[in-house]
Amino acid sequence: MYNVLSSVSVERPDFILASRKGPDGHSSPRRIESIGGTVMYTRDVEIFGESEPADYFCKVVSGAVRTYTVLADGRRQVCAFYLRGDFFGLEANETRTSSADSIVDSKLLVIKRSVAMTLAQTDEEIARQIWTIWDKELQISRAHGSLLTKNAKERVAAFLLEMADRFSGTDQVELPMSRRDIADYLGVTIETISRMLADLEGHGAISLAGWRRVLLRNRRVLGQLCLREA
Amino acid sequence: MYNVLSSVSVERPDFILASRKGPDGHSSPRRIESIGGTVMYTRDVEIFGESEPADYFCKVVSGAVRTYTVLADGRRQVCAFYLRGDFFGLEANETRTSSADSIVDSKLLVIKRSVAMTLAQTDEEIARQIWTIWDKELQISRAHGSLLTKNAKERVAAFLLEMADRFSGTDQVELPMSRRDIADYLGVTIETISRMLADLEGHGAISLAGWRRVLLRNRRVLGQLCLREA
């Protein structure tokens, strides 16, 4: 158990509905980001838990978040990582199907679902954005499924490429998550992650600097390793 | 290559928009099914292919459908099976991210996406139904991902239970798909499928009659095998 007060600080306690109106008094198409308030989380803090009411969703302003489910045998299945700019926690049902944690200190934009949904009924732009968020979730889920059909080395290679693309855009990747997180995401053990990283480094595909910093030396080799890519 | 004319027959060639109006002249909430036409497919016929325009989606009236992607190394990843009553092929993007095949002779209800989307803007009931279809897709994808973290026996057991639930509601299951389809869905080889089925039968959990017919003898044993269920 953690102390909520010590780990979470609300910048704008209410979900303020600042309506942007043009000079003619009509409300202009508004970005969905304008209807929420930001909240800070320290690292390793639960943002929401499975089977709680799903009455809000979030955008990662800074930091990183993981969503996961705990399986009956105690294993943890990490569903997805969400980084700067990503939305997460939007569900159709009333209750959550996964839990969410902050991986590092994170600033989140929190958006009430009911507010967004109500706005979406009249504001086509908002509706389109929600649609996009939804579709992205499906894409992430499918990509993850595709990952889980690969062998261990391919999974790790694909993971590094995914992180590089979504994170930095460069070949220098600073992984915010632990080996355990990666293992639970890729569906292998931490030992296997370790071995595969060492193996990739041995073949000159990457360089490891410290525990979290990875340099992609040879994207072509990595890419060919995940030849099994869709 | 197959002959389209020999394998597909259109019952209602146009996407008829039969508007249902109440006595007061207002159009009443309409079911999404009323805005499409039915098409027949013989078995093993492509319904749509990856990267084609995604301008329609379907409901399975009878028969069975698989969606899949072909990976770079030639392996086929079956994304999902769709049975009587299921919707499939609804995408947010303009192009398909997967292909779809009929598994057996199938009758499909085909719904134009643009028509459904336009209606959804004014008809809240239609919008809600599209929402539901979307969410179901995400659920299916997540369940599939969860499946891929299990071991072989658990995958097969979970698959049989899933099929029994979605198919018959009884313990008597008639699988419409081949071992290859199941293998490509579960991410294991056909030999493993065969062995696991034999194993389950040996332990009295199921009975096999012919290649396609499975009787679930002991759901509790099967359920405990997929203890790793979410």
Place this chain on the structure above:
DNA sequence: CGTGCAGTTGAGCAAATTCAACGCTTGTGG
């Protein structure tokens, strides 16, 4: 300077794949 945590490395083992052979069913052509 110990303690604890995160990660790495190695040896043995279990699980699933690969490769190969075989059985059953179906469809085809003589």
Place this chain on the structure above:
DNA sequence: CCACAAGCGTTGAATTTGCTCAACTGCACG
């Protein structure tokens, strides 16, 4: 009607892959 080939499924043996368990390293923190 029979022979035979092709397709689908099953079974067995050898091999590979990744896991388990255990020891060990490096680092942070008291």
